[in-house]
Amino acid sequence: MKIDLHCHSHFSDGSASFEQIILLLTKENIKHFSITDHDYYGGELNAFFLPQNLTYYKGIEISAKDYKTNKKVHLLGYGFDHQHKRLKEYTDHYYNIRKENSKNIINSLIKEGYKIQMEDFNYRLENNLPIYKQHIMVKLVEKGYTERIYGQLYHDFRANGFFEDLKYIDYKEAISLLKDIKAITFLAHPAIYNNWDILPGLVKAGLDGIEAYHKRHNQEDIKLSLEYADKYCLLVSGGSDYHGNYSSLPGHLGVDVPDNYVKNFIKAIKQNDITK
Numbered sequence: 001m002k003i004d005l006h007c008h009s010h011f012s013d014g015s016a017s018f019e020q021i022i023l024l025l026t027k028e029n030i031k032h033f034s035i036t037d038h039d040y041y042g043g044e045l046n047a048f049f050l051p052q053n054l055t056y057y058k059g060i061e062i063s064a065k066d067y068k069t070n071k072k073v074h075l076l077g078y079g080f081d082h083q084h085k086r087l088k089e090y091t092d093h094y095y096n097i098r099k100e101n102s103k104n105i106i107n108s109l110i111k112e113g114y115k116i117q118m119e120d121f122n123y124r125l126e127n128n129l130p131i132y133k134q135h136i137m138v139k140l141v142e143k144g145y146t147e148r149i150y151g152q153l154y155h156d157f158r159a160n161g162f163f164e165d166l167k168y169i170d171y172k173e174a175i176s177l178l179k180d181i182k183a184i185t186f187l188a189h190p191a192i193y194n195n196w197d198i199l200p201g202l203v204k205a206g207l208d209g210i211e212a213y214h215k216r217h218n219q220e221d222i223k224l225s226l227e228y229a230d231k232y233c234l235l236v237s238g239g240s241d242y243h244g245n246y247s248s249l250p251g252h253l254g255v256d257v258p259d260n261y262v263k264n265f266i267k268a269i270k271q272n273d274i275t276k
Helices: 018-027 043-047 085-111 118-126 133-142 152-160 171-180 196-205 219-232 259-271
Strands: 002-007 032-035 059-066 071-078 184-187 209-214 235-239
Touching (some): 002 059, 002 071, 018 032, 059 085, 071 171, 085 133, 085 171, 118 133, 133 152, 171 196, 184 259, 196 219, 209 259
Antiparallel strands (some): 071 184
């Protein structure tokens, strides 16, 4: 079955609006989906009219880190209590951090002679949307400084320290957050950050599933993910990690996931206390 339980909207670092994503899902005949924006929940989707054959699951992607190995760890949460105080505290905190980080980046670029200013991002600021490095690069493309988002200029900025990673929470704290808000919790794309070694600890902390089917997972990655799923009795999910025009790689919504895994995911969501 073709599903997509991992995609990003303009509420984080994706280029597409909710409406655009819904249209694309309908075009691709995808019936089950979740929008999992980074450290942000755009619950406004609940107010949108969805076609009867399209089922939406509340989602979020939490950015974390394993500070023992210095590896990034991304965790996906589904079907949670979106009104939980701890979730709001977390998302507000990272919104403010990203806003301050963006100001620092833009001020550094101004000092280097780039004609860019915070007012260029008024739409996002006025709508309380976080500013990501992709948005800064898009503005530099519009101003003629580079031809594409992930060109040489982007890599120069990374090398020169303009685009430093934020200080993320430890992955154990991240999974604690997700369990507190009653989320069905998955490890996202384990092969990308080579997170296999922390899986036992994640399971002990309450991990429910693993994202085996991902557009950047090869057959060996999928096989290993499924082996871990069998070993630890984990649910299995899949997603495209769609970012629209803000992706470094071309891609479309949807990945093929065996029906039995999809049915088990839906069953777990229905059994969860928070389903609306």
